[in-house]
Amino acid sequence: MSTTRISSSGLKVLRVLKALKGHSLSGLSNSDLAKALNESPATINRCCNTLIAEGLAIQLETGRYALSVAALQIAQAHSTEMARASHRIDELTQRVAAGFQ
Known part of the structure; x- marks a missing residue:
């Protein structure tokens, strides 16, 4: 081990x-x-x-x-990435939902 x-x-x-x-x-x-x-x-x-x-x-x-600003930039980059991912998931969800209507 x-x-x-x-x-x-x-x-x-x-x-x-x-x-x-x-x-x-x-x-x-x-x-x-x-x-x-x-x-x-x-x-x-x-x-x-x-x-x-x-x-x-x-x-x-x-x-x-x-x-520092650099540390805050890391946090901001993460937040931006999560916002983009959320937006992409929302888009896919809408497209899937539209396919079932």
């Missing part, structure tokens, strides 16, 4: 990324993130620096962390 190996540091970075959701305008402080994720401020700092280096987070002038 094989065991799936994962990166514990990668998980921490992803948890910070998820915690920033909904805080794009005002951001979250290092201490807010540390408390919310039960991690040390040093760990949060490394995670945020990793996200910043990859372009997925920014540090606001206030020192707080927020999702």
Whole structure:
């Protein structure tokens, strides 16, 4: 039986990324993130620096962390893709329904 190996540091970075959701305008402080994720401020700092280096987070002038425009673009691209898929499904449903009338 094989065991799936994962990166514990990668998980921490992803948890910070998820915690920033909904805080794009005002951001979250290092201490807010540390408390919310039960991690040390040093760990949060490394995670945020990793996200910043990859372009997925920014540090606001206030020192707080927020999702970057690039991260928001990922969310927008997903939303756009889902809207197109929904529109296509609606079109197919209408065509199928029209064939039975």
